Amino acid sequence: SSKTWNLESLMGKAISSNDFTSAIPSLLFSKDSKLSGFTGCNNFNGSFNLSGMGLGIDPGAMTKKACAGDGEKKFLNALSQVKSFDITGDKLKLFGDGGKDLLSFVPKL
Numbered sequence: 001s002s003k004t005w006n007l008e009s010l011m012g013k014a015i016s017s018n019d020f021t022s023a024i025p026s027l028l029f030s031k032d033s034k035l036s037g038f039t040g041c042n043n044f045n046g047s048f049n050l051s052g053m054g055l056g057i058d059p060g061a062m063t064k065k066a067c068a069g070d071g072e073k074k075f076l077n078a079l080s081q082v083k084s085f086d087i088t089g090d091k092l093k094l095f096g097d098g099g100k101d102l103l104s105f106v107p108k109l
Contacts, residue, residue: 003107003108004026004107005027005028005092005107006025006026006106007026010078011101011102019069020040020069020071021069021071022041022068023038025039033048034046035047035048035058035059039071040075041071042064042065042072043062044059044061044063045060045062046059046060046061053084054084055084055094056082056083057080057082059079059080075103078094078096078102078103079103082095083095084099090106090107091106
């Protein structure tokens with residue numbers, strides 16, 4: 001089943017409302033390797049590539065709204081570095097090279 005994941009931490013730090021003033025970034029993984037999401041400011045529609053525990057993310061096309069702060073830039077930069085994932089309990093963690101803690105998400109309620 002598809003579920004929307006809300007961002008909980010970025011680069012190992014809990015996110016704050018200063019980083020994302022209007023709304024929390026989220027990801028939705030769908031069938032056929034489709035990915036949609038929200039950067040906290042813009043929506044995107046892209047794809048993901050899954051192989052075992054390996055994961056690559058391509059945000060694809062994105063709306064072009066101007067955004068306050070640099071939360072969106074940090075979020076997209078972290079997504080571009082994702083190499084693997086882990087789901088423990090109801091937390092989704094995305095890792096970069098060498099198991100670097102990039103992003104963690106919890107299910108949207």
